[in-house]
Amino acid sequence: MTSTLGIAVIGTGKMGADHVRRIGRTVGGARVVAVADPDGDRVKEVAGRLDGASAHTDPAAAIAAPGVQAVLIASPGPAHEEAILHALERELPVLCEKPLTPDPAGALRVMEAERRLGRRLVQVGFMRRHDAEYERLKELLDAGGIGRPLFLHCRHRNVSSPSFFTSDMLISDSVVHEVDAARWLLGQEVTAVSVLSPRSSSAAPEGLRDPRLVLLETSGGALVDVEIFVNCGFGYQVQCEAVGESGTARIGDGQAMVVQSGGRWGGEVDQDFTVRFADAYDRQLRRWVAAAARGRVAGPDAWDGYAAAAVSEAGLAAARSGVRTLVELVERPALYRR
Amino acid sequence: MTSTLGIAVIGTGKMGADHVRRIGRTVGGARVVAVADPDGDRVKEVAGRLDGASAHTDPAAAIAAPGVQAVLIASPGPAHEEAILHALERELPVLCEKPLTPDPAGALRVMEAERRLGRRLVQVGFMRRHDAEYERLKELLDAGGIGRPLFLHCRHRNVSSPSFFTSDMLISDSVVHEVDAARWLLGQEVTAVSVLSPRSSSAAPEGLRDPRLVLLETSGGALVDVEIFVNCGFGYQVQCEAVGESGTARIGDGQAMVVQSGGRWGGEVDQDFTVRFADAYDRQLRRWVAAAARGRVAGPDAWDGYAAAAVSEAGLAAARSGVRTLVELVERPALYRR
Amino acid sequence: MTSTLGIAVIGTGKMGADHVRRIGRTVGGARVVAVADPDGDRVKEVAGRLDGASAHTDPAAAIAAPGVQAVLIASPGPAHEEAILHALERELPVLCEKPLTPDPAGALRVMEAERRLGRRLVQVGFMRRHDAEYERLKELLDAGGIGRPLFLHCRHRNVSSPSFFTSDMLISDSVVHEVDAARWLLGQEVTAVSVLSPRSSSAAPEGLRDPRLVLLETSGGALVDVEIFVNCGFGYQVQCEAVGESGTARIGDGQAMVVQSGGRWGGEVDQDFTVRFADAYDRQLRRWVAAAARGRVAGPDAWDGYAAAAVSEAGLAAARSGVRTLVELVERPALYRR
């Protein structure tokens, strides 16, 4: 622990800046040594607050900077592939915010690069896998605590959506978290997707189909229904009820403090994912740093990123056509069989 | 209250015998004066325990017996129509266990008989409308407490199914309760049905498709998903979460007593609908008796029975075909517009 | 069930009028045949709404009226003893609102009258014993579900107190319910009382000591702490957590419907005991009517009324002196040993 892992952070927007702060504040054994962002002023400002970190507008330059031993990618999705490939050229461990790539083809190219290296170096930032409640649910399912899973009933709600949010993004940006969580919790691939939409909420911006119900079928015969509602108004909420052959388990009710006042009992609903999943982000980063120091991956890998992209693509097709759409995956390469 | 309503009970199986006991025990102002059942021994035994009630093997004879002022029908579904028509001939108020009739055609004939009389006399035994939690949810929705409803997420679980239960009955016998509850809660008709089935639970009897996910679309653009699972093993459970434009409301968690013991906290899940809905059955009967004494209906009527039958029929078609199926309803007669 | 029990109702204030309605509405096999109240206009009005009931200003006259087979006493506490003794002279079953009598001496005289008759005819209106949650807790304790009870932690909260409420009444009128509930749940007598008072709430009327903490010690070595808070502002709430040698059980959280809205999750707190204990009042009356028809008592009897009065008396002394006060009881007569 006396030597610290030197990290290059690619992208210094909301998520990237958050990761920079997180590394400084809560992660031992790591420090940011280079940052990259096309916005030259912003990147200089971020680097200026860090002791001895270099600022770059070119991701490749940051990745090649002295002292860089690992790469954290938080740039927009379309920029991920190129940055990952630069990191892989130098055999550096990567933590890449989701999505790995916007489409399955890009993810396949990342997998091909890893195949050539003969090892997995890329981890995808599906942080729910690091959340204490999800971990408890996963343990319960793996231990057979409620028998073979039959359903996952999922709710994914945001207070309101940003102005740039589209109907497609409800699936590719939001439900993609449930896609990964379902694949991980069940240990199964998604084989088909259907999308149904009630009449949109009057609180949704003009033209946005919100909320929607996304149905996933899995290779083991389970059914996953996801309510995605990004303008629910009352809070940020991620719930999952697993129904198995002998019982059910539900997470995400979050009843830490119960208040009674003004004729009512209850509590606050978290307003933001950064609050709900703060610990999960911390743990994700600590585990990645610890694994990266040993050249390992400690979470979802490029295959998981690929599968999520493939399900997203099928989901968007299902939403457009209104009918059930099959998910097509390439055969899983040996490198990604665990 | 000094004169009591004379009731003929048609059918003395489990539900019929239950109603007889209920009238004696908890309903003031009513008494059973005639009972009918094809099983002559059973009907004599039931009548023998009642003070001055006559026993019949022919429903028509029981309905025509002296002192009969109202008719409660708890015989098997296929026998309902004939008994109802006998009662309507005599202009007697009827409480008929669900389903009103097994198919929409029979229900239409019942409606036609009422149309000729010019008044509604038939009430259907959808007892959830009399449950305190459902009533609270209905009040909240009607008051706009969570805005326009977008989703109803429903869970309907039984410990295990009786030996005669078929895959069709999950829809026509079980989900029919959600069909009525959804129509009532939302004040909308169901317009389309889809049915998806995960791989059946190994706890389900050979050949039974259990559990299933039934999706209802409504005239107001809401979406209703129903998990029906009749061999869940752990208890009888009916839950409903309404999601509106500005909030959600959930009933059916039933946390009356919380016990901590042996490393766990929690409570018991009811094992049976007679426990969960005991009060609802009591209230249904009391309200019907009070309304019947004034020649009125105090709950779901023949139109509701017809609509439920029509959705059931579409649901069975959807389950067989695997595709979304439209529900077709006749125009709602003036008598049933409220 | 064809003959109905004729009831005289003594007192037609809030509680009495409530009971009259309840008998008419939800209790089969009973009807009010006489009512008494010192307020001649009010009693005539109440009787006028009942079919064939006589109105009296003298309780004794109502009890002696034709057709009276049982007596329900809902007059103020100081008037109870005389009415009970009139009823016992005629060997009529009595349901008497709590307190049986304001002091232990009066209760002893009632017990003496029953001893002379050689049978118990008096039941006290501690309705919590008829509440479904309390019954469940009692069953659990009796079955040893959490081992020998060590503590009862009780909360008893009202939105606000009526203008005539005094600091003594927090104990004699409110905590008396916990006294009976504790004796019944534990099957033990209370042996000592202590009272502690935090600085009173600024929401309490001038001069009222509110809230208070009342501590009861029992013959079996259990400890009962009662928070009594009659101006809590947010709702009516009665909670009880039993702590046993191997677990705990809590009732009174009342989470029937959970709503999420405006950044919060939770539900409504009942505002009134008539809402919270509506079913308990119904059941109490039905059971009393059924038992009275057979000349029996179906709930707390005169001994329970006596013990509650004795604990109240000790509690008031403890509140005044600020020190722990012993409860003194006469030896339990054979008639009241069960």
Next chain:
Amino acid sequence: MTSTLGIAVIGTGKMGADHVRRIGRTVGGARVVAVADPDGDRVKEVAGRLDGASAHTDPAAAIAAPGVQAVLIASPGPAHEEAILHALERELPVLCEKPLTPDPAGALRVMEAERRLGRRLVQVGFMRRHDAEYERLKELLDAGGIGRPLFLHCRHRNVSSPSFFTSDMLISDSVVHEVDAARWLLGQEVTAVSVLSPRSSSAAPEGLRDPRLVLLETSGGALVDVEIFVNCGFGYQVQCEAVGESGTARIGDGQAMVVQSGGRWGGEVDQDFTVRFADAYDRQLRRWVAAAARGRVAGPDAWDGYAAAAVSEAGLAAARSGVRTLVELVERPALYRR
């Protein structure tokens, strides 16, 4: 963050070893450079697992070792004072496990040493102040969310007590946490203590008075009742319900995952404080390290340790005498007025 804080850890028993692991695993910017323990083998083993840490049997030697910039004391209570005074001689920041000292006299000497230095350097390990739920409750109270606090109802339960546990330790070792939490939550001093004991649980070891009810009165007129039960059998549980003039707030129910199975719903109760308060220990250490690097204290200080010791002393006297006992505090020195 590039230079790391060198820490001497005094005591390498369960708590000390835990802290050593915690510093290595989750705290950035700090490392253990010296360890001390009278058990020479154990201390060598612990030091051996650390890169470049020296091992000592004498606390003073460890504190004086090269590179030591802060001291963490986890030795038995009676050894605290001497170690603290050694650290203060060198003006080193101290994190001392509770109790600061076993008696108020020792705490006063620590305060005197700080007074001479003219600054506060000692922090006491009351980790609940760093727990997320407690913090939320504190915020709510400080913001007046439920009005002026009137009661704190506290539950403190352990599965079972270690063999060396005495009846006194229920107060001095366990309830001392509630003493600090109450003082902190309310911002008031404890002025009097009473102790009541039900008949001990049969699960408690011979001679141990367990459970007990400890009552604290505070300078602002609030009342705190603490159920301490160290052999409850079912789990580790710390709950607190604050009752204010306009509402209540409860923490410690911990309902992260709800499972339904085998006829029951509910979840697991944590079995150990290291699980329940794992995050609080982490945060305490991180905050102390960050504050120590700037020569500050980031939590309860020597005055808090002194006050806790004084309340403990009064509590033990109250337990022995059976009567309410006043707490006597010296006047609060200027250094500790915030």
